[in-house]
Amino acid sequence: MNNRHTxxxxxxxxxxxxxxxxxxxxxxxxxxxLQLTGTKEGCxxxxxxxxxxxxxxxIVNSCLVPMAQVNGCEITTIEGVAGxxxxxxxxxxxxxxxxxxxxxxxxxxxxxxxxxxxRNPEPTEHDIRNGLAGNLCRCTGYMKIFESVVRAYKK
Amino acid sequence: MRAFIxxxxxxxxxxxxxxxxxxxxxxxxxxxxxxxxxxxVLLEAGRLAHRNYINIWGLNELRGIExxxxxxxxxxxxxxxxxxxxxxxxxEFPMLCQAASETGGLAIQxxxxxxxxxxxxxxxxxxxxxxxAYDAEIELxxxxxxxxxxxxxxxxGYKQMHIDPDELLARIRLPRNTAGLTHYYRKVGxxxxxxxxxxxxxxxxxxxxxxLMETRIVVGSVAPIVVRCVQTEAALRGQRPDEETIAxxxxxxxxxxxxxxxxxxxxxYRLQVAKNLLADFLATLRT
Ligand SMILES: Cc1cc2nc3c(=O)[nH]c(=O)nc-3n(C[C@H](O)[C@H](O)[C@H](O)COP(=O)(O)OP(=O)(O)OC[C@H]3O[C@@H](n4cnc5c(N)ncnc54)[C@H](O)[C@@H]3O)c2cc1C
Ligand code: FES
Ligand code: FES
Numbered sequence: 001m002n003n004r005h006t007x008x009x010x011x012x013x014x015x016x017x018x019x020x021x022x023x024x025x026x027x028x029x030x031x032x033x034l035q036l037t038g039t040k041e042g043c044x045x046x047x048x049x050x051x052x053x054x055x056x057x058x059i060v061n062s063c064l065v066p067m068a069q070v071n072g073c074e075i076t077t078i079e080g081v082a083g084x085x086x087x088x089x090x091x092x093x094x095x096x097x098x099x100x101x102x103x104x105x106x107x108x109x110x111x112x113x114x115x116x117x118x119r120n121p122e123p124t125e126h127d128i129r130n131g132l133a134g135n136l137c138r139c140t141g142y143m144k145i146f147e148s149v150v151r152a153y154k155k
Numbered sequence: 156m157r158a159f160i161x162x163x164x165x166x167x168x169x170x171x172x173x174x175x176x177x178x179x180x181x182x183x184x185x186x187x188x189x190x191x192x193x194x195x196v197l198l199e200a201g202r203l204a205h206r207n208y209i210n211i212w213g214l215n216e217l218r219g220i221e222x223x224x225x226x227x228x229x230x231x232x233x234x235x236x237x238x239x240x241x242x243x244x245x246x247e248f249p250m251l252c253q254a255a256s257e258t259g260g261l262a263i264q265x266x267x268x269x270x271x272x273x274x275x276x277x278x279x280x281x282x283x284x285x286x287x288a289y290d291a292e293i294e295l296x297x298x299x300x301x302x303x304x305x306x307x308x309x310x311x312g313y314k315q316m317h318i319d320p321d322e323l324l325a326r327i328r329l330p331r332n333t334a335g336l337t338h339y340y341r342k343v344g345x346x347x348x349x350x351x352x353x354x355x356x357x358x359x360x361x362x363x364x365x366x367l368m369e370t371r372i373v374v375g376s377v378a379p380i381v382v383r384c385v386q387t388e389a390a391l392r393g394q395r396p397d398e399e400t401i402a403x404x405x406x407x408x409x410x411x412x413x414x415x416x417x418x419x420x421x422x423x424y425r426l427q428v429a430k431n432l433l434a435d436f437l438a439t440l441r442t
Contacts, residue, residue: 046196046262058265060262064190066210069165134259134349
């Protein structure tokens with residue numbers, strides 16, 4: 001049985017066409033075929049958010065998305081968040097305010113925060129906690145992450 | 156261990172008609188794949204026994220929320236995010252919105268669907284209690300036609316339900332009869348986001364002249380299926396929600412549910428929490 005299919009999509013603005021297994025996880029294709037290793041794998045089952053990417057304007061867990069569902073979509077990974085050399089305000093705030101320690105959760109946290117601020121430019125603490133509820137961090141204790149998000153939009 | 160990906164097939168039909176024809180032509184070979192938030196977890200764990208899936212995620216026929224004077228109808232692919240942002244649902248069916256907001260985190264809410272939640276048939280699922288309390292009906296479609304049935308009774312046992320292999324769940328319909336009802340929804344779990352329920356309780360009720368005119372009481376995670384507690388509802392009809400009534404209702408509830416010990420909780424805890432929530436719900440109707 002030939003389960004490989006051509007899937008066409010955009011990653012960080014660039015058009016891609018790949019031969020992939022229809023059930024291959026987007027996470028693996030990003031990391032292994034496209035060498036976009038900023039997207040991390042934590043749990044592989046939707047619990048931790050380390051694999052967060054934005055598909056057509058919504059955050060998703062790329063470990064739960066099979067390639068057949070990516071055809072025709074626009075994807076933003078952590079590699080596409082900065083504008084050239086200019087870091088996104090959220091990225092800069094994470095650096096300035098200790099929002100990252102080991103860094104495994106950081107790409108997912110940053111994307112979830114970028115998505116939150118896109119939808120809600122002045123989130124309350126409750127909104128921030130809700131927006132990041134699907135992203136786990138084992139290092140920071142979250143307070144520095146919440147603070148970084150606040151600093152990013154109060155800048 | 157993880158599954159061997161090349162063994163799996165996820166085919167994408169161009170239309171609902173094409174999906175139904177595929178389901179009909181090879182009975183039992185194909186199963187639907189919606190947001191994947193249940194199926195991909197099984198895949199990762201190496202526990203996805205079935206191999207061939209139809210990707211229904213792109214089928215617009217199964218999307219959208221529509222309202223008439225009498226009903227709100229939701230496509231089976233309606234996501235938790237779509238539920239929470241719909242103004243009519245927020246106004247008239249707040250328990251469904253609350254269930255959606257307490258399901259997983261945002262990334263799950265963007266992808267997980269109501270149809271998937273229903274057909275996945277977990278007794279710990281969080282939307283079914285709200286849907287049952289709102290007297291939902293569901294539409295199953297196949298090349299043989301369409302049939303509407305009450306959601307109540309659809310599940311017959313653990314992961315057992317009245318759906319044929321050539322059928323898809325297409326729509327969910329809620330009667331707009333919630334004016335004047337008190338809505339009471341509580342998900343009890345270890346953490347607000349991402350946690351699976353230990354007990355999930357959804358109820359609506361109405362009093363007139365101090366007496367209970369109508370209640371609909373549903374409890375999840377306390378039996379092989381989510382339970383609409385019809386005997387307890389019957390026992391409450393026409394009563395004043397006083398201490399005596401509450402005690403009798405709790406006694407009745409205990410006969411209708413059969414919680415078990417598992418990794419998330421114990422039977423004893425679940426029973427006590429279910430009784431407490433029922434008592435609290437009835438107390439809110441007292442004034
Ligand atoms: C991290 C995480 C947290 C979660 N938290 C919760 C939670 O708090 N509460 C909760 O209730 N659930 C939770 N879930 C479970 C899951 O997200 C929900 O059950 C979701 O609604 C499933 O929908 P889906 O579209 O992703 O289903 P899928 O995985 O695509 O499918 C699930 C099942 O339904 C069948 N199916 C899907 N659509 C149809 C259809 N239209 N017709 C016929 N059959 C169909 C499929 O064949 C499959 O058997 C969680 C999952 C994860 C990974
Ligand atoms: S790796 Fe995807 S959510 Fe943890
Ligand atoms: S910085 Fe290490 S997990 Fe968050």
